[in-house]
Amino acid sequence: MMTTPPERVVIVGGGLAGHTAAVTLRRCGFQGQISLITRESTEPYDRPPLSKELLAGAVTRPTLSPGLGDLEVELQTDTVAVGIRHGEILTTAGRLPFGAAILAPGLRARRLPGELGAPEARVLRTFDDAVQLRTELTADRAILIVGAGLIGAEVATAAAAAGCRVTVVSPEFGPALPGLPDTVLDEIRGWYDECGIQLTVGVSALETNSTGVLLSDSRVQAADLVIVAVGGSPATSWLDGSPVTLDRAAFITADEYLRTSLPGVYAAGDAVAWRSSRYETDMHLEHWHHAAESAQVAARNILGAAESYDPLPYFWSHQLGHSLHYIGRHSRTDTAEIRADFRSGRAVTWTRGGHPTAVLALDAPHLVRRARKTLESATRPEAGVVR
């Protein structure tokens, strides 16, 4: 672990993790130079509102505060990292020497093959994607959404509210959690019905062509607009063949301190797969709290903190007129129990050997807040209970 602060920290990625890393360095008293490079043309902004408030009509960019200018961070927009070697990041604007670096390039939205044919397909990852989509979600248009995960469901919500005729096709639906009880899946399916959205499950989209989207059941689904919401892959191709090791799925490999294989280089956010002591496995998460908290830990460790990064996974989603909040980590073989109590709301709790592993709350965020403390101690590495 580094003990003398470096003269210059270079951060790659202007998303939540990159922004939080810069803020944390300054809050911890770092007085050296901070350079943040991002392929986007603006200051970092927040992504969750893109599929919610922004699609619903808000026009402004959801900014993150404080602004980087107030923190004396050199922001290089429209600049792409193309390589890294010891003490130096190579970018489209030249070489950037560093004493320490934080890699936070996030994900790129996955696309389907052949989708550039008509109808043109959209993805949602950036502010520009959201602004374009918003203008295209107009009444009576036939919208086909491929993927019924969190973002697919949120976009479907906005499209239905805009008066579009919405069809969603997906092999699965609901939050990507193993062993969701059928009654919960039935309830979520009902949310689609309530919003007038046609949900077809068990079908995948193979490719777009000039007449629509070819589905795995051989149907071609016609649509005025196709939106592909099938997850993302790490934006790490620029690290291929570099001294920074990637795992098989191209996530940046890091230890429990978020150190990569290259000395002085840390990773944070959606693109890192780190060693979790809590769960004794390599993990990656693609959620807001993880992006912020991993960046804080990476920044503090650069300044000598020696802090292990070991969060309880947590995410939320607002979709189809409802909210989902999940905390913990469970497996398909854990025992699921549904708690439905009119006053305190509905939740699924998972246990293993009588010890809690995770909670999913439907329209009841307080149940997740309440469960945090119990889960925190049940899954502590020294508790030795849950693996």
Ligand SMILES: Cc1cc2nc3c(=O)[nH]c(=O)nc-3n(C[C@H](O)[C@H](O)[C@H](O)COP(=O)(O)OP(=O)(O)OC[C@H]3O[C@@H](n4cnc5c(N)ncnc54)[C@H](O)[C@@H]3O)c2cc1C
């Ligand atoms: C539409 C949407 C809605 C979401 N809603 C929720 C939600 O409700 N709840 C929740 O928990 N999470 C949500 N998330 C997830 C959450 O926003 C992400 O986990 C978080 O944004 C990840 O932050 P990050 O900084 O790791 O990556 P990103 O936000 O993806 O930022 C990475 C940045 O790095 C830049 N970059 C990439 N490669 C390079 C390179 N080579 N050189 C320079 N710059 C590069 C990218 O352009 C980007 O600006 C949502 C995500 C999206 C897209």
